[in-house]
Amino acid sequence: MQMIPHDYPFKATISKRNHGRIHSTTGIALNEPLHICSESPEDRRVYIQDKPRSAYAQLPVIYFVTPTYPRREQIPELKRLAYTLLHVPRLYWLVANDQERCDTFLDTLLSGFGIPYAHMASPMPSEFRKSKPAPRGVANRRAALQWLHQQNITNGVLYFGDDDNTYDLRLFSEIRQTQRVSMFPVGLIAEYAVSVPVVRDGKVVAFLDSWVAGRRWPVDMAGFAVSLAYMSQYPNVNMPYKPGYEEDLFLRSIGLRIDQIEPKGANCTEILVWHTQTKNKKSAVVRLNSEFLDGRSNLGALFRSLKLMGVASASDTEGPVAMISKNGKTKSHSYILS
Ligand code: UDP
Ligand code: MN
Numbered sequence: 001m002q003m004i005p006h007d008y009p010f011k012a013t014i015s016k017r018n019h020g021r022i023h024s025t026t027g028i029a030l031n032e033p034l035h036i037c038s039e040s041p042e043d044r045r046v047y048i049q050d051k052p053r054s055a056y057a058q059l060p061v062i063y064f065v066t067p068t069y070p071r072r073e074q075i076p077e078l079k080r081l082a083y084t085l086l087h088v089p090r091l092y093w094l095v096a097n098d099q100e101r102c103d104t105f106l107d108t109l110l111s112g113f114g115i116p117y118a119h120m121a122s123p124m125p126s127e128f129r130k131s132k133p134a135p136r137g138v139a140n141r142r143a144a145l146q147w148l149h150q151q152n153i154t155n156g157v158l159y160f161g162d163d164d165n166t167y168d169l170r171l172f173s174e175i176r177q178t179q180r181v182s183m184f185p186v187g188l189i190a191e192y193a194v195s196v197p198v199v200r201d202g203k204v205v206a207f208l209d210s211w212v213a214g215r216r217w218p219v220d221m222a223g224f225a226v227s228l229a230y231m232s233q234y235p236n237v238n239m240p241y242k243p244g245y246e247e248d249l250f251l252r253s254i255g256l257r258i259d260q261i262e263p264k265g266a267n268c269t270e271i272l273v274w275h276t277q278t279k280n281k282k283s284a285v286v287r288l289n290s291e292f293l294d295g296r297s298n299l300g301a302l303f304r305s306l307k308l309m310g311v312a313s314a315s316d317t318e319g320p321v322a323m324i325s326k327n328g329k330t331k332s333h334s335y336i337l338s
Helices: 016-021 074-085 104-113 138-150 169-175 246-253 299-308 333-337
Strands: 035-040 062-068 091-097 117-121 157-160 181-183 194-200 203-208 224-227 284-287 312-315 324-326 329-331
Touching: 035 104, 062 074, 062 138, 074 091, 074 104, 091 104, 091 138, 104 117, 117 138, 299 312, 324 333, 329 333
Parallel strands: 062 091, 062 157, 091 117, 284 312
Antiparallel strands: 035 117, 157 224, 181 224, 194 203, 324 329
């Protein structure tokens, strides 16, 4: 595993010159600096599903790109996703975190799964942070595209898999043989609870999606996969910072034609991916005196770990006083912990 110092201060240096061109499909080069926090190309899994890893050696690799960002749900989301991905052979997990600095907790978490991965820090440029809607996950996906480009990867399959979606394992076998671009339904999208290509005689002829907005490709990020052999023929591949239009402009940047689309999931009749969303809440603050957060009980170690995960923190002065009870009665902290 290659490690880069974590206190390396990341400077987002997207130049002003690029911003005037966000409406162009090809205008902004993927020229941000790429910050790898840790990576391991090694697959340390012994068995995957019911077979030894070697049984899968001939399969094309799926590059599964996951944008993620610090919030209290981040670690549980990534764990849930990892426990799905552990069942998927020949998968390379590109995890791009929307944060300036590398998160060592994430390094440890990701390397522990034994799935080949690269963890990068890819903060949203500060000028977009306050925009509503913000381009969520775009800096992250751009970083992953940059990684693929720098590694000169020209075979395998690219898939954009957000950290909060729900993936059927059959999705991976469906997209693995993508020749150019494959598409399939995504469940739980917007008003219709589905976004799906319309298929006739095995060909995509149109799209059913409640938000058209002039998009030639009105699909969700999770609703398509791209062959890297195909994508590598398009040097202007891009995903501009244009909320709502990321999929459309990305697919336009790789010169897609409707007759080339490969419908998957039994001609787009099956839902193999769901746009599930997790309720977001602010990280919790619990009033719990630091003098009690030592080795005398479990609480010190527990709250240190919750803090690292961005879930909760203990404070001497803020937040509701932690209720500690015994036999149904609240006890003073000192009674239990001193
Ligand atoms: N995301 C991010 N930075 C943000 C917000 C979201 O990197 O400020 C990531 C998030 O982890 C997810 C993807 O971008 O993988 C899409 O965001 P989200 O799931 O919140 O959007 P949705 O499409 O579900 O509305
Ligand atoms: Mn989501």
